[in-house]
Amino acid sequence: MASYFARRLLLILPTFLGVTLMVFAVTRFVPGGPVERMIAQAQQMSAEGRAGGTDRVGAAALSESQIQELKEYYGLDKPLLTSYVQWLWKVFHLDLGNSSRYNEPVWGLIKDRFPVSIFFGLATLLLTYGVCVPLGILKAIKHRTPLDNISSVFVFIGYAIPNYVVGILLLVLFASRWELFPLSGFTSSEFADLSFFGKAKDLLWHTTLPLCAYMAGSFAVMTFLTKNSLMDNLAADYVRTAIAKGLDFKRAVLRHALRNSLIPIATHFGNEISLIFSGSFLVETIFNINGFGLLGYESVLERDYPVVMGILVLTSLIFLLGNILSDLCVALVDPRVKFQ
Numbered sequence: 001m002a003s004y005f006a007r008r009l010l011l012i013l014p015t016f017l018g019v020t021l022m023v024f025a026v027t028r029f030v031p032g033g034p035v036e037r038m039i040a041q042a043q044q045m046s047a048e049g050r051a052g053g054t055d056r057v058g059a060a061a062l063s064e065s066q067i068q069e070l071k072e073y074y075g076l077d078k079p080l081l082t083s084y085v086q087w088l089w090k091v092f093h094l095d096l097g098n099s100s101r102y103n104e105p106v107w108g109l110i111k112d113r114f115p116v117s118i119f120f121g122l123a124t125l126l127l128t129y130g131v132c133v134p135l136g137i138l139k140a141i142k143h144r145t146p147l148d149n150i151s152s153v154f155v156f157i158g159y160a161i162p163n164y165v166v167g168i169l170l171l172v173l174f175a176s177r178w179e180l181f182p183l184s185g186f187t188s189s190e191f192a193d194l195s196f197f198g199k200a201k202d203l204l205w206h207t208t209l210p211l212c213a214y215m216a217g218s219f220a221v222m223t224f225l226t227k228n229s230l231m232d233n234l235a236a237d238y239v240r241t242a243i244a245k246g247l248d249f250k251r252a253v254l255r256h257a258l259r260n261s262l263i264p265i266a267t268h269f270g271n272e273i274s275l276i277f278s279g280s281f282l283v284e285t286i287f288n289i290n291g292f293g294l295l296g297y298e299s300v301l302e303r304d305y306p307v308v309m310g311i312l313v314l315t316s317l318i319f320l321l322g323n324i325l326s327d328l329c330v331a332l333v334d335p336r337v338k339f340q
Helices: 002-010 012-029 034-052 056-060 064-073 080-092 106-141 146-160 163-177 196-234 237-244 249-273 281-286 292-301 305-333
Strands: none
Touching (some): 002 012, 002 305, 106 146, 106 196, 106 305, 146 196, 163 196, 163 281, 196 249, 237 249, 249 305
């Protein structure tokens, strides 16, 4: 097993190179890069200067030498592979470059989003597994009872409605109409002056609605995955044999069927880890929360490719490590698994 995970770790590097090279090539060939955006802004300023009759016309225009300097600054004057190797060399030295939109280090912009992304990612992960797994077990045991049918209606409704629509509904009802929760933001303006319990209360007050929107889709998937997997194992011969030999139903579920039912859930655990850094730009836009999702979405729209590539570096590494973690979770849950 150790050799298997060692090979998987070694495969991270070529996979990472392939993913980043592909996205890097896309950013080079799509129209409207950072230089083109600056030229468009200069032309707009020039047009506004002519309309207003000011002397901003000459200051707003970009000469050919200035455009060439911008291309050299962003590495757009070199061939694709040369630029990629230079960018990769900086990444290996923990330098993600500077944002073309904010003129700040990319790592600083990403680091500022860490508290938001880690909070929502971990909270969603813990709540999803902490609620969905017990609920799925209960629904499998109480199959076709009123409890199962009523809970299935609510779970299916949450699955059918997109998370951003859930966010809008929660915002309109609980924040705008009934004023039970704030309309936007991650914390209050006086958050730094509050006590520990005051900070916890303020954070919970601001994040309740976004968390509900985050969990809308994954909640249903994980619940029915647990239920269906457990029902398949409850109908298996080894469970019926254990009950026929005198083992009570509760122990048969907990000792035999449940552990085998956790195997499909364990395969998804590593992928769920990527939620910590991926975020949801629609939910973050609705609730005006500066997380990874909103930063990545705005960076794509503004052609801020250094930020796009910086986010890609972190998310791809987390996703690749998450897949290895999924294999490890499967091996821990199912001792029959032997990686060769």
